[in-house]
């Protein structure tokens with residue numbers, strides 16, 4: 001709500017009377033003048049708001065100068081002592097600290113562009129023939145070429161983002177953003193395609209299943225499990241840093257490093273894991289079309305889990321790679337607690353390494369992390385794979401229990 005600058009410990013109560021008028025019933029001349037006032041006020045107010053928010057005295061001054069186009073009584077909206085001061089809430093808003101310049105990047109010799117690459121240098125033009133030259137490491141140049149090749153013959157557009165934060169004045173962050181535009185891919189025929197199921201719903205981390213089907217048989221090629229970096233070690237390192245910070249040793253640095261080792265490394269791991277999953281998919285596909293499904297838990301179901309942020313960030317990373325490469329992918333969750341053969345509720349037995357899901361009704365069993373894959377295969381209209389997808393050490397008790405069952409759908413072969 002507007003009102004003048006709020007005093008500490010004071011609450012405001014409001015009652016509102018609302019009246020409605022038909023514009024067509026208002027005198028046309030006066031209404032036109034009102035519209036004109038809106039137009040001027042809105043531009044002045046926007047300049048004033050953002051200048052206040054960014055603490056740009058220059059902009060505030062400019063806005064007040066412009067406000068003189070308004071009748072004097074309307075200018076009270078910009079007077080901090082006034083009852084009708086309109087910007088009280090701006091002071092309470094956090095001030096954005098990041099300053100970003102976005103510039104189109106072209107290859108060398110396009111001098112009309114804000115940025116260009118010349119030899120091993122990123123040149124940022126500053127106007128009036130001045131330029132900022134930033135050396136580009138060999139590795140960066142290679143990365144850029146590699147990424148462009150990945151999507152060829154599509155053309156990549158490049159943008160340079162120059163960022164600076166007032167609270168970290170020592171760094172100038174420069175990003176080169178590559179963008180590719182393509183048509184949304186159609187779903188290929190699942191028969192003959194490489195099928196990749198990626199499940200982030202595991203205690204383990206990320207589990208992937210690579211398979212192919214010719215329509216009469218579904219063959220599983222590989223079932224890699226990707227485990228996040230050792231959590232215990234990371235947390236211990238972070239605790240050490242935090243303790244050092246508490247004692248005042250290089251406080252800022254140690255606190256920052258503590259945060260880094262708990263958060264950023266997990267995010268970096270997700271990126272690396274996603275890259276590995278895609279790389280393997282392209283290797284395995286070798287000419288086949290590709291269908292992927294990412295099974296990423298909804299935020300509610302993993303509340304409080306340490307893997308939460310890590311796993312959720314996979315969705316963003318995966319969507320970006322899917323669009324970059326133009327892969328057909330879905331993001332559906334399939335059940336891991338329902339038997340894919342008979343629909344009964346699965347029971348869980350624990351071994352040292354795995355959670356084994358088993359069905360007391362039909363005798364099906366497999367690593368719980370692979371169960372959603374079966375449901376996906378079924379939905380694609382393909383024959384079920386042989387189970388278990390890979391060798392499983394069954395607990396003795398469970399082995400006896402399952403042996404009693406003689407019915408074995410899609411038998412383990």
Ligand SMILES: [Zn+2]
Pocket residue numbers: 339340341342343344359360361362363364
């Ligand atoms: Zn069953």
